[in-house]
Amino acid sequence: MQTKLTINGKSHNLNADTRTTLLDALRNHLGMTGTKKGCDHGQCGACTVIVNGRRINSCLTLACMHDGNEVTTIEGLGTVDDLSPLQRAFVAHDGFQCGYCTPGQICSATAMLEEIKAGWPSHVSADLNAEIALSDAEIAERMSGNLCRCAAYPNIVEAIRTVAQGGRT
């Protein structure tokens, strides 16, 4: 099946079996291995990418369903010489150990900060209609779809908080 995808600003023509998930398309067909496969069932968040501005689990969606869509992966957020603010903060705050969950964490956090800007409440927001106070509990709840087997959670929260507060690292 022919599928046109714009990935990190570059146009790609994918020709793959209809069964191909967006995750497998990225990793196996397009050679972009930054996005990781953990559980392959929506339970870990390692495969998180941003599609048309929203974070999703790329393991639970078919590549062919995204014909014409814009995909951003970890490779598109920054480069080794020019890290994104969140990438820099994860380094500065030791937001990882083995690093396997990190691309998913950073893609997820990038889109999550936009959700906060858009005023989306969360399960821990005391008032659904009030402005969001970005507590650590808010960050943890909003990032609960990204598991870290090394349990780097406290530093992940710290890295995200720093960027959310506009701090430079």
Add this chain to the structure above:
Amino acid sequence: MRSFHYERAADTPDAVAACAAGATIIAGGTNLLDLMKREVVQPERLIDITRLDLRTIESAEGGLSIGALVSNSDLAAHRDVRRDWPVLAQALLSGASGQLRNKATTGGNLLQRTRCYYFQDSAMPCNKREPGSGCHALGGATRLHAILGGSDACIATHPSDMAVAMTMLDASLDIIGKDGASRRLRLRDFYRLPGDTPHIETVLQPGDLIAKVVLPPPAGGRQTYRKVRDRASYAFALVSVAARIELAEGRIADASLAFGGIAPRPWHDPAVDRLLVGEVPSAALFARVADVLLDGAAPQEGNAFKVPLLRRTLTATLNELCREIPQ
């Protein structure tokens, strides 16, 4: 995953025609693809409905009309939902994760399948997956299973949080049948109990497409969704309660309750609502309500904890909603 034929519907008649010809609808795909990977379901033909014009949330009939493709995140973030149906926003926000809610759709959420371990494992017998093959949840691992409404054939629970809130709110569905005609159905009449046909989960007919969910006009009082689970986030409910209580002059003037995690469908018991109306809130009243709710409960060894847990969760929810609001 087995191979399948994929097509994208251009408009609703297109989708209805494909459904009528036996195609399986794919919307967010977060449940269907999960089950296809496990070969729990093996559709030969998928119809992708995500490009249909069913993404609007609009005021209708004094209430709210929600397109079947509205994502769980957009619905939870919608101004009117947060203000007038907060129980629905809370239920949605307590489900799954930020990533999943971005993909999960209103229609798909209602039709997501049970998280029963035996249903999800195609190597195990399961009356829901393979009618007549048996149920290994009975006498097996039942932490997520039903204490009410189950049968000798199946004790699987319906996993949706959103559907519990919508059941409490008495939402309706607009369904398009394979002849193209639309009909309306109350959500409270939508899910079937397993009996000896646990593979038939709803009253939908082959080829039906859910087009919309319609919420009735906002009702008075206070409402909330309380969910108890094994970890603080990103886990299905062990027990949940959606409740609305309206107080007048120290008495309960109106009440509506629905429960999740305890039954094969979002559980609504009209006797529970009736018992509360006209009464002065008290611990004794709440205990009586729990007795009525749990009358006929048939827990297994592995989920007997849900009986006291439901009692306490119900009491805590009613206490919260009946508490005097400081002026």
